[in-house]
Structure formats: C-alpha cells, structure tokens
Amino acid sequence: MLPNQMFNAVLSSLRTFDPLSDTLDILIISFVFYQLLQFARKSRAGQLVKGIILILVFYGLAVMLNLKTVTWVLNNVITIGFMAAVVIFQPELRRTLERMGQSTMWANLLVGNRRSDPSLRGAWQSAVVAICDAAEQLSDTRTGALMVLERNNNLDEIIRTGTPMHADVIPEMLGTIFYEGTPLHDGAVVIRDGVIVAAGCVLPLSNNLEMGKDMGTRHRAGLGMSENSDAIVVIVSEETGIISMAKNGVLIRRLDRQNLFNLLQEEIVPPAEDEEANISPLQKLMRKGGALNHGKPE
Numbered sequence: 001m002l003p004n005q006m007f008n009a010v011l012s013s014l015r016t017f018d019p020l021s022d023t024l025d026i027l028i029i030s031f032v033f034y035q036l037l038q039f040a041r042k043s044r045a046g047q048l049v050k051g052i053i054l055i056l057v058f059y060g061l062a063v064m065l066n067l068k069t070v071t072w073v074l075n076n077v078i079t080i081g082f083m084a085a086v087v088i089f090q091p092e093l094r095r096t097l098e099r100m101g102q103s104t105m106w107a108n109l110l111v112g113n114r115r116s117d118p119s120l121r122g123a124w125q126s127a128v129v130a131i132c133d134a135a136e137q138l139s140d141t142r143t144g145a146l147m148v149l150e151r152n153n154n155l156d157e158i159i160r161t162g163t164p165m166h167a168d169v170i171p172e173m174l175g176t177i178f179y180e181g182t183p184l185h186d187g188a189v190v191i192r193d194g195v196i197v198a199a200g201c202v203l204p205l206s207n208n209l210e211m212g213k214d215m216g217t218r219h220r221a222g223l224g225m226s227e228n229s230d231a232i233v234v235i236v237s238e239e240t241g242i243i244s245m246a247k248n249g250v251l252i253r254r255l256d257r258q259n260l261f262n263l264l265q266e267e268i269v270p271p272a273e274d275e276e277a278n279i280s281p282l283q284k285l286m287r288k289g290g291a292l293n294h295g296k297p298e
C-alpha cells in the first residue's frame with residue numbers, strides 16, 4: 001500500500017468514526033490485549049509469545065513477497081501451533097478463566113478495589129506487624145507455618161476447607177495455631193481484612209517442576225495458592241526455619257523480618273486515605289461523564 005493510499009484509508013476511517021461504539025470497540029480490544037499480555041508475562045507463555053510474533057512477521061513478509069510455499073507452510077504451522085498451545089497451556093488457561101469468573105474481579109470494576117480501601121489500613125498495618133513478629137518467632141523455633149493473606153480474589157472456597165474462626169492477628173494467636181500438636185496446626189491460616197477467618201485450610205498444590213528439592217509440600221501448597229489467586233502467602237519452613245513469601249506463582253525466599261515487613265507493607269497495606277485510589281474505573285468514567293454534562297450549557 002502506497003503512503004497516500006494509507007493516508008486516505010486512515011482519513012476515511014476517521015470520517016466514519018462513531019464516538020460511542022468505536023470507543024467501546026477500542027476499549028474492549030485494549031482490555032483483551034492487556035489481559036493476554038498479562039497472561040503471557042505471568043505464565044510460561046512469555047517465550048511462546050515472542051515466537052508467535054516472529055512467525056507472524058515471517059508470515060507477513062511471505063505474503064507481501066508472494067512466496068506461495070512458505071505462506072502455505074506458515075499457515076499450517078499457525079493452525080497446528082494454535083491447537084498445540086491450547087493443549088500445552090491448558091492449566092494456565094483454565095486458571096485464567098477461573099480467575100475471570102471470580103465475582104470479585106467484576107465487583108472491583110464496578111465498586112472499587114478492596115485492596116486500596118483506606119478503612120482497612122489500620123487493621124492491615126497491625127496485622128502485618130503481627131505476621132512478621134510471628135514469622136520470626138516461628139522461624140527461630142523451627143515451627144512450620146502457612147499464612148494466606150486475601151486480597152481481591154475471594155477465598156471462600158479455601159476457607160470452607162478449614163475451620164472458620166474470627167480472631168485478631170496477634171503473634172500469640174498465630175504461635176498457638178501453628179504449635180505442633182494443636183488440632184489446627186496442619187494446613188493454612190487465611191487472613192481477610194486483617195482478621196484470621198479460618199485455620200487448617202487445604203491449599204491447591206503447585207505443579208511447578210523448578211521448585212527446589214529442599215522444599216516440602218508446605219511450600220508447594222503456598223506457591224499453588226499464589227498461582228491460583230492474587231493472595232499473598234507467607235511460609236515458614238519447619239525443616240530450615242526459612243521465611244518465604246509467594247506472590248503470583250513466584251517464591252521469594254530467605255526473608256528476614258525487615259524484608260518481609262517491607263514486602264507486606266507494599267503488597268497488603270492499603271494506601272492512606274486517597275479517594276481517587278479507591279474508586280472503580282467505572283465510577284471514574286461516570287464521574288468524568290458527570291463533569292462533562294455539568295460543563296454543557298443548558
């Protein structure tokens with residue numbers, strides 16, 4: 001296509017631009033692409049995406065240069081490759097779809113992000129201090145522990161596998177729960193809005209083959225939980241006393257109290273009162289619409 005033809009094509013699409021439907025069209029496609037990129041970044045698909053882009057570039061070149069056999073081969077590679085990718089990435093795709101189906105994701109879009117709710121700041125601040133104190137003490141005494149800190153994804157399914165409770169997060173409470181011999185020491189504690197809501201919970205195990213042999217099922221469960229939700233998981237190893245944190249399927253190991261505190265402060269504690277940070281994208285859009293309407297002459 002010649003430059004002036006391209007220019008004319010752009011100009012004619014701009015002339016037929018419908019502000020409402022075309023803006024919605026662009027927003028939906030941007031959202032889908034953003035989700036796909038996030039999926040590629042967080043999963044093993046990162047390298048695959050680079051490969052796909054390379055094949056598409058070759059394909060484009062082959063079409064432009066009218067290379068019939070290369071185009072035919074690449075056509076088949078793309079079709080078979082698409083089916084192979086669906087099979088290879090079936091666990092990741094299933095998890096992504098499951099997460100999309102979780103009601104909290106849509107609730108966040110409509111009513112705002114619980115993670116940045118300033119009314120929970122105080123509760124989470126003291127909970128984080130207690131979690132760090134407890135992790136240090138449990139590490140010193142080589143007591144295994146698994147603590148799941150709920151964020152936006154609702155963990156009711158996980159909570160149902162354990163014993164429901166309603167207890168303040170204090171080091172003594174966590175120390176008692178994980179003390180070997182107590183009925184609740186097996187499994188994970190779930191902390192929601194800075195409160196312990198369940199103990200003895202069963203978490204999904206990670207299939208990650210790259211996990212070190214020195215890590216037992218406790219770490220596999222913690223990592224699995226972080227792969228299946230946006231929760232933050234704090235793990236204390238019974239064998240070595242090492243404190244770790246799992247987030248988005250990544251395990252950060254050998255944390256001391258201060259490192260853990262800094263990470264949790266950043267990940268869990270909502271920012272100080274800031275109305276803008278707490279409103280949903282839809283609410284922001286509606287506010288903008290309202291502001292525009294106010295600006296219009298009657």
Ligand SMILES: Nc1ncnc2c1ncn2[C@@H]1O[C@H](COP(=O)(O)OP(=O)(O)OP(=O)(O)O)[C@@H](O)[C@H]1O
Pocket residue numbers: 144146185186187188201202203204205214215216217218219220221236237238239240
């Ligand atoms: N699916 C799971 N969900 C929740 N907790 C689990 C799960 N699987 C194992 N655990 C916890 O892990 C404990 C056993 O883990 P395991 O003996 O493999 O770890 P370990 O040898 O203590 O090593 P480490 O603590 O270093 O991972 C169990 O007692 C239980 O508390």
